[in-house]
Amino acid sequence: MDLPRNAETIGENQPTVIWVEPRLGGPVSGDGIPPVDYLSWYVPRLQENRPHDLSQSGFSHSWDFDLEPEELLGFWKSGADPAQWVAERHGVDLNQVCIAHGTCQSLSLAILAALPEDGPRAVGVEMPSFAVVSQCARLLGCEVIPFHRGPNSGPWTLNRDEVMEILPKVGVIALTPVMNPTGEMISEEDQDWLIDVTTKAGVNIVSDEVYLDAAKGTEFYRPMYLRSKNSISVNSLTKTYGLGPLRFGWLIGAPEFIQNAKHAFQNMQGMASSPSVSIAGAVFPRLDQALDAIWVAREKNLPKLMEVLNAHGIEWVPPPFGIFGAFSIGTDAVQALADYGKPLGLLATPGGMFHAGLKDYLRIAWGGEEEAFEAAMPVLSQFLTSIQEGIA
Numbered sequence: 001m002d003l004p005r006n007a008e009t010i011g012e013n014q015p016t017v018i019w020v021e022p023r024l025g026g027p028v029s030g031d032g033i034p035p036v037d038y039l040s041w042y043v044p045r046l047q048e049n050r051p052h053d054l055s056q057s058g059f060s061h062s063w064d065f066d067l068e069p070e071e072l073l074g075f076w077k078s079g080a081d082p083a084q085w086v087a088e089r090h091g092v093d094l095n096q097v098c099i100a101h102g103t104c105q106s107l108s109l110a111i112l113a114a115l116p117e118d119g120p121r122a123v124g125v126e127m128p129s130f131a132v133v134s135q136c137a138r139l140l141g142c143e144v145i146p147f148h149r150g151p152n153s154g155p156w157t158l159n160r161d162e163v164m165e166i167l168p169k170v171g172v173i174a175l176t177p178v179m180n181p182t183g184e185m186i187s188e189e190d191q192d193w194l195i196d197v198t199t200k201a202g203v204n205i206v207s208d209e210v211y212l213d214a215a216k217g218t219e220f221y222r223p224m225y226l227r228s229k230n231s232i233s234v235n236s237l238t239k240t241y242g243l244g245p246l247r248f249g250w251l252i253g254a255p256e257f258i259q260n261a262k263h264a265f266q267n268m269q270g271m272a273s274s275p276s277v278s279i280a281g282a283v284f285p286r287l288d289q290a291l292d293a294i295w296v297a298r299e300k301n302l303p304k305l306m307e308v309l310n311a312h313g314i315e316w317v318p319p320p321f322g323i324f325g326a327f328s329i330g331t332d333a334v335q336a337l338a339d340y341g342k343p344l345g346l347l348a349t350p351g352g353m354f355h356a357g358l359k360d361y362l363r364i365a366w367g368g369e370e371e372a373f374e375a376a377m378p379v380l381s382q383f384l385t386s387i388q389e390g391i392a
Helices: 037-046 069-073 082-090 102-114 131-139 160-169 188-201 255-268 274-311 333-344 370-391
Strands: 007-009 015-017 097-100 122-127 143-148 172-175 204-208 231-236 249-253 324-328 361-365
Touching (some): 069 274, 082 249, 102 255, 131 143, 188 204, 333 370
Antiparallel strands (some): 007 015, 097 249, 324 361
16 A cells, blocks of 8 residues: 555554645635644654653753742732843843743734735745644635745755745745754854845744744854844743743734734733743743753763764764754654654654655754663664664
């Protein structure tokens, strides 16, 4: 039986078809709303509690905070403004910050805020990308048109011809400077070029910077809000700060954009969750602890991964910062994880979840506990051996 791309075989001759890359296209509603196929694939496998989990997209950090129930539930009586925490940390004015429920909601708010009222209701989305970045605009009544940074335009460089082709058709460009799943930062040349051509075209930029804070203190830390007046940067405590379940995010941009976003938030949400904001307030003064710990985890864990890859003849240069990267394993990663990964208790993330051209890529995260990561390396090695023997 011929299986469609990214199909997984469950049992003999019983393929379960899994279409995992983001689904782009026109506005959707009702039965037409697409699933986030990556989550449909990933969550059931996460619930299996495989003992060797290298799939995390966020940093694992143990936070301690002691809050009484009345503190959790009564934040909005405190008089504090959580937007002020963000403004002070990022060195911007208070009227440049809007608080939201995590990065996913922030993306929708930013797109709504940045779409010109009299411009095309269409969004150009960078690929590869996580499906929420790629698909959320469709739920807002927008056409979604892709442009690419890799895998075929060079070593993760921007396909400038594609960008120029779609600029007359879109009101917003959405991108993820630290690409998921590769962890590669957009080059400074591509970033400046994109700002220049979008400014001239009257197109605004929405930048998903949820992984960018891992680059703080390096030459790679280049948030769009610092470089461009036509950009909105979105971020959260989710990925680099080890608070994924919290859902505390923010937008930073020009005051007119942020006022638009606040109006959208009030219409769609009303107020932020008091418990989430209370917990965020407890850790905000200490956020650099997590960023420092990321570098420690990278120093301890990444060499162990490189040793395994080198032993299997896999040539790969890891991204210069962050907590994950992706490399080719020479075969469809979805099927390989079903055939060889599951029996070994191994879980990682297939690159095809983000773009069909990455279906033979595997994303590995090294931001977990050192002992667990070290224990997973022999298992990963056996996984790669099984693949290579199967291909041979």
